[in-house]
Amino acid sequence: xxxxxxxxxxxxxxxxxxxxxxxxxxxxxxxxxxxxxxxxxxxxxxxxxxxxxxxxxxxxxxxxxxxxxxxxxxxxxxxxxxxxxxxxxxxxxxxxxxxxxxxxxxxxxxxxxxxxxxxxxxxxxxxxxxxxxxxxxxxxxxxxxxxxxxxxxxxxxxxxxxxxxxxxxxxxxxxxxxxxxxxxxxxxxxxxxxxxxxxxxxxxxxxxxxxxxxxxxxxxxxxxxxxxxxxxxxxxxxxxxxxxxxxxxxxxxxxxxxxxxxxxxxxxxxxxxxxxxxxxxxxxxxxxxxxxxxxxxxxxxxxxxxxxxxxxxxxxxxxxxxxxxxxxxxxxxxxxxxxxxxxxxxxxxxxxxx
Amino acid sequence: xxxxxxxxxxxxxxxxxxxxxxxxxxxxxxxxxxxxxxxxxxxxxxxxxxxxxxxxxxxxxxxxxxxxxxxxxxxxxxxxxxxxxxxxxxxxxxxxxxxxxxxxxxxxxxxxxxxxxxxxxxxxxxxxxxxxxxxxxxxxxxxxxxxxxxxxxxxxxxxxxxxxxxxxxxxxxxxxxxxxxxxxxxxxxxxxxxxxxxxxxxxxxxxxxxxxxxxxxxxxxxxxxxxxxxxxxxxxxxxxxxxxxxxxxxxx
Numbered sequence: 001x002x003x004x005x006x007x008x009x010x011x012x013x014x015x016x017x018x019x020x021x022x023x024x025x026x027x028x029x030x031x032x033x034x035x036x037x038x039x040x041x042x043x044x045x046x047x048x049x050x051x052x053x054x055x056x057x058x059x060x061x062x063x064x065x066x067x068x069x070x071x072x073x074x075x076x077x078x079x080x081x082x083x084x085x086x087x088x089x090x091x092x093x094x095x096x097x098x099x100x101x102x103x104x105x106x107x108x109x110x111x112x113x114x115x116x117x118x119x120x121x122x123x124x125x126x127x128x129x130x131x132x133x134x135x136x137x138x139x140x141x142x143x144x145x146x147x148x149x150x151x152x153x154x155x156x157x158x159x160x161x162x163x164x165x166x167x168x169x170x171x172x173x174x175x176x177x178x179x180x181x182x183x184x185x186x187x188x189x190x191x192x193x194x195x196x197x198x199x200x201x202x203x204x205x206x207x208x209x210x211x212x213x214x215x216x217x218x219x220x221x222x223x224x225x226x227x228x229x230x231x232x233x234x235x236x237x238x239x240x241x242x243x244x245x246x247x248x249x250x251x252x253x254x255x256x257x258x259x260x261x262x263x264x265x266x267x268x269x270x271x272x273x274x275x276x277x278x279x280x281x282x283x284x285x286x287x288x289x290x291x292x293x294x295x296x297x298x299x300x301x302x303x304x305x306x307x308x309x310x311x312x313x314x315x316x317x318x319x320x321x322x323x324x325x326x327x328x329x330x331x332x333x334x335x336x337x338x339x340x341x342x343x344x345x346x347x348x349x350x351x352x353x354x
Numbered sequence: 355x356x357x358x359x360x361x362x363x364x365x366x367x368x369x370x371x372x373x374x375x376x377x378x379x380x381x382x383x384x385x386x387x388x389x390x391x392x393x394x395x396x397x398x399x400x401x402x403x404x405x406x407x408x409x410x411x412x413x414x415x416x417x418x419x420x421x422x423x424x425x426x427x428x429x430x431x432x433x434x435x436x437x438x439x440x441x442x443x444x445x446x447x448x449x450x451x452x453x454x455x456x457x458x459x460x461x462x463x464x465x466x467x468x469x470x471x472x473x474x475x476x477x478x479x480x481x482x483x484x485x486x487x488x489x490x491x492x493x494x495x496x497x498x499x500x501x502x503x504x505x506x507x508x509x510x511x512x513x514x515x516x517x518x519x520x521x522x523x524x525x526x527x528x529x530x531x532x533x534x535x536x537x538x539x540x541x542x543x544x545x546x547x548x549x550x551x552x553x554x555x556x557x558x559x560x561x562x563x564x565x566x567x568x569x570x571x572x573x574x575x576x577x578x579x580x581x582x583x584x585x586x587x588x589x590x591x592x593x594x595x596x597x598x599x600x601x602x603x604x605x606x
Binding site for chain 2: 022023025049051053054055057058059061062063064065066067068069071073087088091095196197198199200201204205206207208209210
């Protein structure tokens with residue numbers, strides 16, 4: 001298979017087209033503009049639709065409309081834009097409409113800056129908008145994984161009839177790496193017999209995101225919850241790397257995951273027994289697997305480009321079996337291999353071996 | 355025996371749930387009549403709003419999508435772009451279309467999106483219990499303007515139809531009322547033209563329908579009809595605001 005050198009944002013866009021995405025609605029925001037720019041010429045080549053919306057609010061509701069017809073549809077943005085999309089995401093989840101949303105996140109809160117950050121973790125995995133719902137959240141850490149997880153995102157969206165967020169960051173979107181576009185291969189999906197396409201000769205259908213009857217709405221919420229439970233059984237994903245019985249188990253997602261790989265490798269040279277646990281699905285979070293891996297270590301160190309958001313899920317998963325420590329940078333500052341190793345040395349002396 | 359009047363096929367056989375004297379039922383019946391006459395029920399998709407207007411999906415027998423408050427034009431855009439050969443219409447109230455959804459309706463008109471929009475203007479937020487709308491008249495008392503709407507405090511009643519007429523992408527804009535048989539006939543003709551504007555791919559079409567809200571105006575149905583004619587029509591004049599023949603969508 002041919003390897004192509006590609007920027008993360010363009011790789012996501014090409015992967016979406018290859019996954020059958022034929023409609024894209026978006027609004028410019030740095031650092032993800034290459035996704036829109038790429039799709040603005042690529043989608044028309046395959047008979048698809050690229051439309052620049054007047055706002056992220058409009059974009060996500062255009063996605064809602066297109067998803068209602070059963071089409072594969074995507075939007076992308078970054079932190080502040082994803083915040084504006086929360087209304088629509090809540091509606092998409094309530095109406096059980098599949099779609100893919102890419103968040104190449106940046107420093108926050110507020111307008112923040114355009115440097116990479118992971119401070120949208122809570123927003124992504126805890127629902128984000130109002131109501132009892134979750135997004136399926138995937139966290140790639142290389143450009144190749146951006147491609148593979150984009151394929152997977154469209155598959156999971158259709159399998160579960162739920163919006164999927166790909167949570168990247170400005171670094172992943174901007175970096176160039178060699179990628180291979182394999183043909184997406186997934187098990188067959190159920191027919192979209194719910195899609196709104198005009199009633200034809202059959203009975204009419206409707207898609208709504210409201211139910212004024214409390215019992216009816218509770219039923220919907222329980223149905224959504226059952227879906228999330230099934231996700232946890234069937235579609236949890238994570239990667240591990242390094243020593244099978246480490247002194248410290250490092251936990252990080254996305255960009256931090258790739259930095260922690262280097263930490264494990266460099267640490268080995270210094271005689272440290274380290275391992276990496278990298279959640280790939282942030283929702284569903286790989287709770288059970290993380291707990292099992294944590295048990296084999298003496299301590300867990302969570303590293304994030306925020307001030308401890310995934311940390312809460314790690315602590316819930318580990319359930320106090322081993323101590324959990326945290327190192328974080330925020331506001332667009334990227335942690336370095338050197339400083340993480342230094343922190344680990346200190347942790348070993350002061351806490352783990354003390 | 356010749357049938358001269360009957361329930362439109364596309365209007366489902368159940369009683370409207372609107373308040374006495376409300377014109378939503380009339381407006382929806384006219385839309386159903388036109389859908390029947392154009393024989394497009396099988397390929398028509400309606401988009402509902404939030405507010406009293408949302409109940410349209412309970413009464414008109416076509417496929418429907420209902421989303422968030424004010425976003426119907428964006429949702430309709432997504433549907434129309436995915437299925438360009440379907441007839442897509444939206445149905446919104448004045449709070450939905452002229453307050454929270456102003457941005458979406460202006461841009462859908464400016465893009466010349468080939469959809470048909472219906473805008474029921476009753477100068478008040480209905481479903482939430484009668485608060486001030488952008489269309490509330492000067493001096494009009496509502497739940498949030500207990501001393502009447504004052505321009506220096508609350509601004510002016512918004513003429514959305516006129517505003518959308520200046521957008522190059524809008525092809526047909528009309529304002530109608532349903533308070534007299536003559537107006538009802540005119541309204542139906544405007545609704546037909548608004549659908550035809552879409553079918554002939556001329557661009558965006560909107561029909562603004564003035565409607566009384568006796569419940570929130572605190573009037574009887576008859577008083578509300580009189581108030582609409584005496585106070586609303588002078589500020590929101592009836593008629594075709596824009597009729598454009600150019601097929602600008604045929605550029606590519």
